[in-house]
Amino acid sequence: MRHPTGRHFLQIPGPTNVPDRVLRAIDNPTIDHRGAGFAELGKSCLEGMKAVFRTGNPVMIFPSSGTGAWEAALVNTLSPGDRVLAFETGQFATLWAKMAADLGLRVDFVPGDWRRGVDPAEAAAKLSADRNHEIKAVLVVHNETSTGIRSDVAAVRRALDNAEHPGLLLVDTISSLAAMDYRHDEWGVDVSVGGSQKGLMLPPGLSFNAVSSKAIAASKDSKLPKSYWRWEEMLANNARGFFPYTPATNLLYGLREALKMLQEEGLENVFRRHDRLAEATRRAVRAWNLEIWAANPAEYSSSDTAVLLPDGCSESALRAVVLERFNMSLGAGLGKTAGKVFRIGHLGDFNDLMLAGTLAGVEMGLGLAGIPHRKGGIAAALDYLIGQESETA
């Protein structure tokens, strides 16, 4: 296979394009994970992650995929047979619920059509009806990567509070963290689950649990078997900048650098950048006369946009031609959207001209794949981007 020319456009909704600064940081020699130099690294990562999650409580870092941090959130707070409430908002909500069942929990899985986020009224009804407080935790995916749909975490918190329900609120922020506004403490989240390969601009291999005091208290009574994921030893070691077992040192080098970059830009600016690039993407989709998969504009994701193709068109053919001709990876449809939806990732280390290239690749790909569409998506996006710039100038 000939090496494709130019930079690859990695426009799946994560892993995202890793900045050179982060790659170069990861490239440093591994050090003794029990030495003083490591403790400095550990402390700066653990402390820096608190700002990203917007929490004053501890954040834990696991050497694992985000999937591992899902498991950590469950096994540290729950006991066999506990009931959890989850919502079918997409592929990842479905997988997390399946994991809960696999681990011996009873899952009350509220069905959905994958085109909307969690309905806070439905959550409220479920919680109010649970008078004996059998539901021990509510699972919410903040940004459903598979559908480009954001759920209103604060509203689910209010539903819990209004029902005076003691259930824990566990939230997957894997594809929203450091890309979309997320507030662990303010929203009263008990465990937030994060991953390294999305807004944090790192390769995959690190995952996160941000916790609340209530979650820590629940972990004392939790009976699900655990060892690797157990918070107790993790927190005890973290206090001194260390880890209970060998941490993924080189990825932590990368995390330290990524945290520096996020701090330099400012989290609020990071969110605004993503909001703006997402809106430009949606304007392109509408100009193409294609349908944004998300049904409710209030729930649009700023991390990725899922696009519905006309009946009979193949998303895999589109992605194949875009990869072959233009050296760009787009996200596939997953689960219930397989075959009919493709996804544009616009999160992480991403800017106007990268988006222009991305949309150009999609527009040309639509033509090559014979998918009925209007041209003019890029133009619509650029008009918006340039208009925005003058407005803010």
Add this chain to the structure above:
Amino acid sequence: MRHPTGRHFLQIPGPTNVPDRVLRAIDNPTIDHRGAGFAELGKSCLEGMKAVFRTGNPVMIFPSSGTGAWEAALVNTLSPGDRVLAFETGQFATLWAKMAADLGLRVDFVPGDWRRGVDPAEAAAKLSADRNHEIKAVLVVHNETSTGIRSDVAAVRRALDNAEHPGLLLVDTISSLAAMDYRHDEWGVDVSVGGSQKGLMLPPGLSFNAVSSKAIAASKDSKLPKSYWRWEEMLANNARGFFPYTPATNLLYGLREALKMLQEEGLENVFRRHDRLAEATRRAVRAWNLEIWAANPAEYSSSDTAVLLPDGCSESALRAVVLERFNMSLGAGLGKTAGKVFRIGHLGDFNDLMLAGTLAGVEMGLGLAGIPHRKGGIAAALDYLIGQESETA
């Protein structure tokens, strides 16, 4: 803190010195983990690891520390309340047994003084006495990193066979894999547990399970709750070069390069190199008039050497002065050996002159820390190294 001059000597028994070739490979941009380019990477890593474990069966790669692969070995093959037989050969054998207990297994933990490996006769006695075959698995740490002691895995296999005992043989080869002779298939191991940061010359963050058909069969009946570590989805995805959740792509780049390097050198040569550098190290220790912690020469490790200090001497003072003055990290005593033993790691990307520097650092450190010893350790090691070279020339 002033940046210490020159290269750091990372002479803990892992993480080991990562070759520049591997660091540069890790430094490449992250790619789509569902694309064809990734499948090639995945396949070459999965296939290459078979040769390292010396197995024709599948090897699985987890994004985690080695500790995670311990957990994977247990939760995939065993059920709550199952009995396992383990041997107190050192810190890591103790931690693995503790993990088994934490996960709900009943552990028959044969006590030991940490100065010897598994006694095959003791294993045989335990297994013969277990007439009802209540013991479902035997846990052995091939190379106890905490003590520099090798256990005879093949002899434990024979003990199982002679007793006609159906228990599974689970072996931790984290600090021996790709450093010391290890034979998954020939020794009849059912699950071998490996990690990336030792003989494989990678940063930490990848772990491995090599399996047998019997282990796969056992996994069908295993009842311990599992999700992240479950083999079933892992094997199904691996068949096409993929993973059930996002893999640690950049560390896999490193693994592909490390496998290339091991192949270039040849595994037999890798083992011989380690054997030789280990013997040179022991000669230095004897010349210093210090005691090798391992009681039985047949069990000497080729990965690391633990050295006992005279009564009243502090290993932490020695390690501190060596780090401060000579920019070298040595291994601490762990658990029962804390305070009295230090460890020299001589595995991974390591050669004669690196060993000379390492031993020079230890010899000068012994002097600076006021630890009674004779000089001449380096000289003894070099005499051996140069003699060996002429012998093989």
